[in-house]
Amino acid sequence: MCRWLAYSGSPVLLEDLLYKPEHSLIVQSMHSTMGAEATNGDGFGVGWYGDRETPGLFRSIEPAWNDRNLRDLAAHVSSPRVFAHIRAAIGSPVQQTNCHPFRQGRWLWMHNGFIDGFHAMKRDLxxxxxxxxxxxxxxxxxxxxxxxxxxxxxLEDDPPQAVSRAVGLVEETARRHGIGFPIQGTLATTDGETTWAFRYSSEGRSRSLFHSTDVSMLKHQYPENAALHELSDDARMVVSEPLGELRGAWREVPEASCVAIRGGEEELTPFKPLLPAGIR
Structure with a gap:
């Protein structure tokens, strides 16, 4: 599978997100502890928002731990909203256009998981x-x-409902093809203002997903932790697996849930697939 993180808050260097944490995404690219595979070396991608209307995007088929361009870029680019993804391919080719995040206009999208039976359903979808x-x-x-x-x-009008309908269509298509549990994974999307993250699988056994807790509470709890005091109080992250072992810093996103993050506010709601209108 893959690993990913989504950050929002005051601008931070990509380096501080990707390289400096104890169990950073770069470490996870070599030694993931919660993924289906320990190594995620089939490419990576980083998307970030700055002064332009659309987000910046850098993707490569190099392993994240071995890309000198990523290391240099990360030391010079800061952003208030970042998506980062490391890939472990399970069938589709290792090529730049298959690396996450994907971008359309102001929107970014990334996914950890798979659609079982995708080859058989691809034309219908x-x-x-x-x-x-x-x-x-x-x-x-x-x-x-x-x-x-x-x-x-x-998606551009109502992300939770759009994702519910997309997943509902996949499950209905899979039913017609005799596929029992087609959807597995976690995914995230953003328009640069709000991040929505989803945890869902048809089988009810989704890949891991966590969100950070209130930073102001952690600052009070750990006054000597310099890294925490560099973050704004509204800083939030959603991650495939925790970036460190600081007690109380991470909460697991429940199965079949959507977490929406805007500013320092989080909203957790149930997630349920919906059949798109006109499909029976």
Whole structure:
């Protein structure tokens, strides 16, 4: 599978997110402790928001631990909202267009997991994508297809409902193909203002997902921790696995849930697939 993180808060150097934590995403690319595989070396990607209308994006098929360009970029770019992803491919080619995050306009999207039976369902799912958007699909992954289904079903207006409908379509299509548990994983999307993260699997046994707790509480609890005091009180992260072992810093996102983060506010709601209108 893969590992990812989503950060929002005061601007931070990418280096501080990707390299400096005790169990950083770079460490996880070699030694993941909660993923399906310990090594996630089939490429990586980083998306960040700055002064432009659309987010910046850097993706590579190099292992994250071995990319000198990423190391240099991370030491010079700071951002208030960052998506980062390390990939462990399970079928689709190792190529730049298959690396996460995926971008459309102001939106970023990344996924850890898979669609079981995607090869058999690919044509049916592709035909459900808005024809005006279909030409923008660049890669061959199930994750990007899920992104374009969510865009088709209204991601830009109501992300939780759009993702519910995309997942609902996949499950209904899988049912017609005789596939029992098609969806597995965690995913995140953002428009640069709000981050939505989802944990769901058809089987009810999703990949790991955690969100950070209130930073102001942690600052009070750990007054000598310099790294915490460099963060703004509204700083929040959602991660595939914790970046360290600081007691009380992380809470597990419950199964079949969506967490929405805007500023320092978090909202946790149940997640349930919906069948898109007009599909029986």
């Amino acid at each position: 592709a035909l459900a994508v808005d024809p005006e958007r279909y030409a923008d699909i660049e890669g061959t992954t199930d994750s990007e297809m899920l992104f374009f289904l969510a865009l088709t079903f209204g």
